[in-house]
Amino acid sequence: MASNGKLTGKQRLGWTVLTVVVLLYALFPVAAILATSFKTQADLGNAAFLPSNWTWANYEMILVGDAQELFLTAFRNSIGITLIATFIAVVLATLCAYAIARLNFPGKRIILGTALAVSIFPVISVVTPLFNLWRNIGLYDTWLGLIIPYLSLTLPISIWTLAAFFRQIPWDLEQAAQVDGATQWQAFRRAIVPLAMPGVFTTAIIAFFIAWNDFVYGISLTSTEAARPVPAALAFFTGASQFEEPTGAISAAAIIVTIPVVVLVLLFQRQIVSGLTQGAVKG
Amino acid sequence: MSSITLQNLVKKYDDGFPAVNDISIDIEDGEFIILVGPSGCGKSTLLRMIVGLEDITEGDLLIGGERVNEKAPRERNLAMVFQSYALYPHLTVYENIAFPMRLTKGKFTKEEIDEKVRHAATMLELTEHLDRKPANLSGGQRQRVAMGRAIVREADAFLFDEPLSNLDAKLRGQMRAEIARLQRELNTTSVYVTHDQTEAMTLGDRVAVLKKGLLQQIASPRELYEQPANLFVAGFIGSPSMNFLPGTVEGNVFSTPLGKIEIPDRAAKAGAGREIVLAGIRPEFFDDASQLSEAQLSKGTTFTAEISHSEWMGNEQYAYVSYETDERVQDTLRNLAEEMDADELRTQLVVEVDATSRFRSGDTAELWLDTRRMHLFDPATGENLTRDAEAGAELTREAREDRKRDAERFVSRQS
Numbered sequence: 075m076a077s078n079g080k081l082t083g084k085q086r087l088g089w090t091v092l093t094v095v096v097l098l099y100a101l102f103p104v105a106a107i108l109a110t111s112f113k114t115q116a117d118l119g120n121a122a123f124l125p126s127n128w129t130w131a132n133y134e135m136i137l138v139g140d141a142q143e144l145f146l147t148a149f150r151n152s153i154g155i156t157l158i159a160t161f162i163a164v165v166l167a168t169l170c171a172y173a174i175a176r177l178n179f180p181g182k183r184i185i186l187g188t189a190l191a192v193s194i195f196p197v198i199s200v201v202t203p204l205f206n207l208w209r210n211i212g213l214y215d216t217w218l219g220l221i222i223p224y225l226s227l228t229l230p231i232s233i234w235t236l237a238a239f240f241r242q243i244p245w246d247l248e249q250a251a252q253v254d255g256a257t258q259w260q261a262f263r264r265a266i267v268p269l270a271m272p273g274v275f276t277t278a279i280i281a282f283f284i285a286w287n288d289f290v291y292g293i294s295l296t297s298t299e300a301a302r303p304v305p306a307a308l309a310f311f312t313g314a315s316q317f318e319e320p321t322g323a324i325s326a327a328a329i330i331v332t333i334p335v336v337v338l339v340l341l342f343q344r345q346i347v348s349g350l351t352q353g354a355v356k357g
Numbered sequence: 358m359s360s361i362t363l364q365n366l367v368k369k370y371d372d373g374f375p376a377v378n379d380i381s382i383d384i385e386d387g388e389f390i391i392l393v394g395p396s397g398c399g400k401s402t403l404l405r406m407i408v409g410l411e412d413i414t415e416g417d418l419l420i421g422g423e424r425v426n427e428k429a430p431r432e433r434n435l436a437m438v439f440q441s442y443a444l445y446p447h448l449t450v451y452e453n454i455a456f457p458m459r460l461t462k463g464k465f466t467k468e469e470i471d472e473k474v475r476h477a478a479t480m481l482e483l484t485e486h487l488d489r490k491p492a493n494l495s496g497g498q499r500q501r502v503a504m505g506r507a508i509v510r511e512a513d514a515f516l517f518d519e520p521l522s523n524l525d526a527k528l529r530g531q532m533r534a535e536i537a538r539l540q541r542e543l544n545t546t547s548v549y550v551t552h553d554q555t556e557a558m559t560l561g562d563r564v565a566v567l568k569k570g571l572l573q574q575i576a577s578p579r580e581l582y583e584q585p586a587n588l589f590v591a592g593f594i595g596s597p598s599m600n601f602l603p604g605t606v607e608g609n610v611f612s613t614p615l616g617k618i619e620i621p622d623r624a625a626k627a628g629a630g631r632e633i634v635l636a637g638i639r640p641e642f643f644d645d646a647s648q649l650s651e652a653q654l655s656k657g658t659t660f661t662a663e664i665s666h667s668e669w670m671g672n673e674q675y676a677y678v679s680y681e682t683d684e685r686v687q688d689t690l691r692n693l694a695e696e697m698d699a700d701e702l703r704t705q706l707v708v709e710v711d712a713t714s715r716f717r718s719g720d721t722a723e724l725w726l727d728t729r730r731m732h733l734f735d736p737a738t739g740e741n742l743t744r745d746a747e748a749g750a751e752l753t754r755e756a757r758e759d760r761k762r763d764a765e766r767f768v769s770r771q772s
């Protein structure tokens with residue numbers, strides 16, 4: 075936003091209104107789910123926003139009750155698969171983006187072009203052939219069977235983000251550090267890594283979100299609790315009897331699933347500050 | 358502190374481009390050397406070869422008498438101020454300046470580092486900015502931080518790559534004086550790349566003029582100005598640049614498109630028997646004849662010319678005289694203009710006269726020319742035919758003595 079120069083009263087009012095509207099629009103569904111997760115079964119059909127009786131029953135059900143088995147294993151799957159996929163994507167993307175930003179080699183544009191093409195390919199058209207292939211080679215319903223397609227989702231965007239980020243790093247600094255008395259490794263460690271870290275963190279978070287939020291692969295390539303991630307598992311929740319909707323339990327699960335994401339953002343907020351490369355060079 | 362010796366240095370880039378071609382320079386301990394030349398002539402490349410960021414294709418580089426071709430930058434103990442200042446954006450000004458010392462583990466104690474940083478900061482007037490990040494500093498302040506980082510190290514030599522090129526005129530003047538003072542004070546061998554005339558003339562003990570990777574001449578600013586080795590140096594040094602007037606020498610008469618001009622014996626002898634020569638005349642070699650005394654007039658030649666227009670600058674006045682160039686030298690002059698990064702071929706004589714002269718466009722004026730100071734050049738080779746090597750060497754010798762005296766004076770004032 076307009077960070078330089080003071081805002082006039084009118085501008086400030088405008089921004090405030092706009093921010094509030096956007097926040098309301100974005101957070102209302104979350105608030106609704108949060109409220110729903112505290113409602114009792116009887117309360118669910120009730121049109122009121124807030125529960126008439128606050129209850130932990132839904133949380134109890136998925137954490138210690140009937141749905142515990144279903145939810146907790148799915149939660150574990152989600153965290154494991156997503157973290158591994160994110161880690162691999164970021165490591166590979168860092169190496170790749172470094173090469174793209176710093177070296178001149180034939181096929182550079184092809185790599186970037188292919189990455190873009192892969193990322194715009196609709197997931198749904200890949201999933202059926204993948205389903206057959208995975209069943210044939212035994213990757214169906216395994217962690218690896220999800221990690222690989224998740225890489226295809228996260229790698230291209232990671233490469234693009236990081237390459238764009240690395241291009242902005244003033245690589246002169248590496249040489250300056252060497253002249254200042256650093257070894258090549260020290261120069262990289264002390265002059266480049268601190269500047270590259272925010273980019274890597276940002277990319278990691280984006281990659282994590284993409285993998286965490288996936289539903290299509292999760293539901294299509296798993297069949298048991300061996301690898302089923304949370305978004306897919308939610309669809310398998312059942313009510314106490316078959317006439318009851320499991321809405322309350324699903325809401326509670328959705329809230330719990332959101333927590334790691336929020337924690338992650340809060341944790342790395344400081345690392346994501348952009349504009350850290352400013353000031354290295356002349357005005 | 359160290360001497361630096363370049364012996365027949367050659368740099369060929371991977372794509373085969375010869376950026377530096379057989380350059381030899383002896384830089385004395387404590388000397389301030391300037392590298393100038395048009396864009397792309399290899400100045401930065403040469404500097405980066407000295408500091409170790411660019412491999413040396415051929416030749417030897419000696420620092421303090423020791424061959425360092427294969428040494429890594431950090432083993433050469435040189436400090437460099439980069440064309441982009443290359444400050445570490447994630448570190449404060451303090452940490453930026455302390456950075457080189459932090460890398461030498463165990464050599465400096467915490468207190469020593471602190472003292473040195475603060476000393477440098479005082480010298481560069483950065484004390485109140487020590488806790489700030491480079492992003493929040495002005496261009497001049499960033500430049501000073503870069504300087505600070507260079508001087509705390511007690512490096513054997515300073516290398517500067519156009520450190521002032523992005524500053525505005527006023528700040529540039531200020532920083533120029535600052536750098537000159539600092540260099541004298543520390544008496545550290547320095548190599549300074551620039552394409553700014555003023556920086557070259559005011560800062561350097563000696564100036565090396567480069568063209569397309571070749572060393573054209575290395576001499577004190579005065580020698581370059583008064584006894585240039587060739588057409589390129591003559592045209593490159595000086596602003597406004599030297600006029601090149603084509604003509605033929607017959608006896609003591611030089612026939613030019615502006616008429617016949619009488620020249621001294623020395624020039625006459627140098628130009629004799631040549632089909633055509635170029636007379637190099639600086640704008641200030643001319644004067645308004647009507648303002649000069651008889652005695653003065655007799656030292657040169659007077660001739661009349663039509664003034665096409667004039668510019669009054671307050672402290673001086675430039676008058677322009679158009680003339681028909683000779684076809685035989687047109688190619689030479691066009692090449693020269695290209696090599697010097699000049700916009701176009703100038704077919705006007707620039708004449709500098711006193712501000713009180715009343716030259717208007719269209720006037721026919723009587724101009725006086727100090728023929729003793731003009732040079733004749735061979736248009737084919739560019740060689741200066743009238744160069745007095747002896748006198749030139751004397752000028753450079755004087756500059757060297759001046760520098761020594763400066764250094765001694767400073768030392769005695771210190772004690």
Ligand SMILES: Nc1ncnc2c1ncn2[C@@H]1O[C@H](COP(=O)(O)OP(=O)(O)OP(=O)(O)O)[C@@H](O)[C@H]1O
Nearest residue numbers: 370371372374376395396397398399400401402403
């Ligand atoms: N990495 C490189 N690979 C190939 N050629 C290069 C490379 N770096 C520079 N050159 C070439 O070498 C020549 C000299 O470059 P250099 O940077 O030394 O010029 P310069 O004199 O510093 O110019 P400027 O005043 O514009 O900074 C140029 O013609 C340039 O094109």
Ligand SMILES: [Mg+2]
Nearest residue numbers: 400401402440
């Ligand atoms: Mg340069």
